[in-house]
Amino acid sequence: MTLEEKLAQAETHVFKTVFPDSTNHHNTMFGGKILLMMTETAFMTATRFARKGFVIKSSEQVEFMRPIPASSLIELIGSVERVGTTSLRIRVDIFLEKMLEEGRDKVVTGSFTLVAINEHHKPVKII
Amino acid sequence: MTLEEKLAQAETHVFKTVFPDSTNHHNTMFGGKILLMMTETAFMTATRFARKGFVIKSSEQVEFMRPIPASSLIELIGSVERVGTTSLRIRVDIFLEKMLEEGRDKVVTGSFTLVAINEHHKPVKII
Amino acid sequence: MTLEEKLAQAETHVFKTVFPDSTNHHNTMFGGKILLMMTETAFMTATRFARKGFVIKSSEQVEFMRPIPASSLIELIGSVERVGTTSLRIRVDIFLEKMLEEGRDKVVTGSFTLVAINEHHKPVKII
Amino acid sequence: MTLEEKLAQAETHVFKTVFPDSTNHHNTMFGGKILLMMTETAFMTATRFARKGFVIKSSEQVEFMRPIPASSLIELIGSVERVGTTSLRIRVDIFLEKMLEEGRDKVVTGSFTLVAINEHHKPVKII
Amino acid sequence: MTLEEKLAQAETHVFKTVFPDSTNHHNTMFGGKILLMMTETAFMTATRFARKGFVIKSSEQVEFMRPIPASSLIELIGSVERVGTTSLRIRVDIFLEKMLEEGRDKVVTGSFTLVAINEHHKPVKII
C-alpha cells in the first residue's frame, strides 16, 4: 500500500444527529461536546493510520466558525495532516447539513497531535 | 441527480470507539447500545436520502453475529434498501476493526423501516 | 417451583420517566433509546429466568405503534416467550401512561433472542 | 377505587442492570447513581398515585446497608408511605439479585417528600 | 497542619452549568441529578480531608428550598461537618447564580455520612 492509499484509507467519517442532550441554552450544540467528538475522531484516524496505541499530546487551535443548531446533522471528517517520528497531527473538519435541505457547510476546523505509545506507555516510531 | 447517485450520496458512515462506558460485564459492547447507534444511523440515512422528517415504524430482524470487544473500533454503514411510497427501509451493517491490526469483519446487520411525516405528523410521499 | 411459577417470577418491570435527555427533535422519545431499554429489559428477564450468563443473538421485529411524548411515563414489561435448548426468546411490551391522567396504552412491542453461555463463552443448556 | 387499591396500583418497580458506567473505583454502584434512580422512582410513584405535577421537597435519611457490586441486578420499589394535604412521602427500597443465583436482599432504603403543584408552581391538594 | 487548616483545605467546590440534559419537564434541574452531584462532592470532600478510601453509609435529610432553573449556574460546596472515629459527616450546600445577574442564593442543603475503609473493605480510623 502506498502512503497515499494509506492516507485515504485512514480518513475517518462520523455522522451525528444534534439531539437535545448535546445542546446548550442557545439551542445550539455545546462547544465542549463538539471538542469531545473531534478528539474521538482524531484518535480513530491516528489509530487507523498507524495501528498503534495513541495518547493525545495537544489540541492545536480549533476554530468554531458558525454555531451548530439543534436538529441538524453533522459530519466529522478526520485526516492525517502531518506524519512525525513518533506523533501524528490529525485535522478534523465538521460539516453541517440541515435535515430538510440539500447542501452543507464547513463550520468547525481544528488539529490534534497524538503520540504513538507501546505497552509501557513509551513513545514508539509511527512507521 | 440519478437515483443511483442519490443512493450513493445518502450512504451514511459512523465510526465509533468502544469505550468502557458502552460495555457490559462480558467486557463487550452492550447490545442495547449497538441498537441505539444503528437506529440513529438509519434515521440519518433516511433523512439524507429524502430530506423529510422521519419517525421509526419498526426494526426488522437484527442479527448479532459476533460480540464486539471493548477497545475496538466499529464502523456503522447505513444504506437505503427499499424505497416505498411513504416509507424507507434502511439497512445498517457494522464492521469491526481491531485497534492494532489491519482488516475488518462484518459483525452485526439489520434493517429499519422509517416513515416520512410532515409538520402535522402525517405520512407524506418520499419522492 | 413449577415452570409457570418460574415464568411469573421472571417477568421484569421497568418504569421510566421520559426526560428531555432521551427525546428527539419531534419532542418524542428517540427510537434508539427505546431499543436500548428494551434490550436491557430482555437481558434481565432471561437472566432472572435461567440464572445463566446471556448474550444477545438477534432482535426480532420491533413495532413502534405510537410515538412516546416527552414528559410521559412508560413501563417496559419483559416476559419469556419461548424456551429453547440454549436460547430464550423474550417479549418486551411498552405501556405509555400520561402523567396527569389514569389509563395506559401499549405503544411498542418486540422480541429478542438471547443465548445462554458459560465462562468460556460457549452455549450451555437453559435448563 | 379504594385507597388500598390506589396504593397498590401506585407501587412502582424499576429493574436495572449494574453496568460499568454506573460504578466507582471500588467496582460497586456509585452512591450518587443510586440516589438518582431512587429519586426518579419516588417521583413516578407520587405521580402515579395522585396524577398531579410533583416537585421534590426533601429526601429523608437514606441508608446504604450494603454495597451493590458491578454485574448484579437491582430492583427499586417505590410505595406511598404517608399522604399529606399537599405532599406525599414515598419510600423506596432497593433489592439486590446476583445474576447467577436465586434469592435477593434489601440493600438500600430511604424516603422522599414530594409536593403536588399546579401549572403556576403553587402547592395543590393531593386528593 | 492544624485541624482548622486541614478543614479549610478539604473544602471542595464544584461549579456546574444547568444544561438541558439535566432538567425535567418543569424545565428545572431534576432532583436526582442534584443528589448525584451532592454525593460526588461529599465523597471528594471526605477523601481530600482524610486521604482514605470512602463508601457512603447514609444521606441525612436533604432540603430542596427552591427549584434550580435551566440555564443557571450552580456551585456545590462540600465541607466536613463532624469527624467520627471511622466516619465523616460532610455537608453540601448548593448556591444558585443567574447567568446574567450578580448575586447568589443558597437553594439546597444536606449532609452525607461516609465511612473510611481499607483495601479489605473494613472500616479504618479517620486520623
Place this chain on the structure above:
Amino acid sequence: MTLEEKLAQAETHVFKTVFPDSTNHHNTMFGGKILLMMTETAFMTATRFARKGFVIKSSEQVEFMRPIPASSLIELIGSVERVGTTSLRIRVDIFLEKMLEEGRDKVVTGSFTLVAINEHHKPVKII
C-alpha cells in the same frame, strides 16, 4: 468592585472524580472528556466575569502534559487571561490529586476565546 476583585471573583473551580465512565482503554481519562470539562469551565468563568451570554470562538493550544489515571481527583480552575472588546480569553488549568496522597500537579493547560453576544446573537461589548 475593582477589576482585580472582579477577576478574583470570576475564578471558577470544578472538582471531579475520574469515574470509569470517563476513561479510555489505557485506563486514563479520555482527552475528549477533558476538553468537554475545560470548555464548560471556560464558559462559566466568562459568564461569571461579564454576566453576558457567551459563545465559543476558538480553543487555543491545549497541552496534555501527563495522563490522568482513573480513580484520581482533578480540579479545573478557570481564570480570565485577557479582556478584549467583545471577547474574553480564559485559561483553564487542571490539577491532579491522588485519592490517598497529599499533593497535586498541574497536568493540563489551555486557553479558550469566547465572544459576548446579545439576544440577537450579535457581539456586544464586554464592559
